[in-house]
Amino acid sequence: MEKIDYKKMFKELYQPEAVPKMIDVPPMKFIQVDGHGDPNEPEGEYQKAVEILYALSYTIKMSFKKQQTAIGYHDYVVLPLEGLWQVEDNEEFDSSNKSKLYWTSMIRQPDFVDEAVFKIAMELTRRKKPQLALEKARLVSFTEGLCVQCMHLGSYDDEPATLQKIKDYAEENSLLFDLSEERRHHEIYLSDFRKSDVSNMRTVLRYPVKKR
Structure with a gap:
């Protein structure tokens, strides 16, 4: 039986583009x-x-x-x-x-x-x-619910630039960040920093939002 790779089955969760988009996470x-x-x-x-x-x-x-x-x-x-x-x-x-x-x-x-x-x-x-x-x-x-996410490429220390893109997208689409104890800044680490060139590292950044 072939192994199931959830990253391929659920590309919308694990393979977003390097531009922000809204997603309802199940x-x-x-x-x-x-x-x-x-x-x-x-x-x-x-x-x-x-x-x-x-x-x-x-x-x-x-x-x-x-x-x-x-x-x-x-x-x-x-x-x-x-x-x-x-x-x-x-x-x-x-x-x-x-x-x-x-x-x-x-x-x-x-x-x-x-x-x-x-x-x-x-x-x-x-x-x-x-x-x-x-x-x-x-x-x-x-259950994470409504979020905006984006693929971040490169060092973890360079994440603020990608987070700014997420903030701009939220503002342009009448969305508010919805941070709380339950809903937090979320990162998914698709690259092993011990084995990857920093410039090629891929990290999904996800922020909880709500509609205005």
Whole structure:
């Protein structure tokens, strides 16, 4: 059976153009881990969260192949890392002071992943990697709703230029940014910064909006 690649199935979510467009994002399942502080800190909280997410995601992918009939498993490509970001006091997103960042790091899961599958994956991962703080992870259904998104090309530090394009689009189309504890600045990391030339890095930037 051919692997399902959700990035190809849902191009509108993972392959936007480098110009802003409005999108209504449907409900999806994610494993999430919350944290605070500089994501670039070596061995820091963010790096540990990412390790937890990938450990659980690959455990789910590899451990349930023999139970296809029972749980509706299908082989698939593990989805990319994503992040929801906000600044202390719910100020407008600004990555220049990384110590003030609050984040939710997350990876989307296929529809067959429910609480029972997640619980088993937690137990299996804990046996393999007891050093991970798996209690920080949770499985959620996340509904983002109306957003404006755009593909950002290049360094994360150059994101303000792409965010300005998103702001201009929102203003021109009578849309207001709708930031809150639940609706935050959203990034989807399609490139591995450890392996990619900075100029070729691709990141989906997504902002929640509402109509005036």
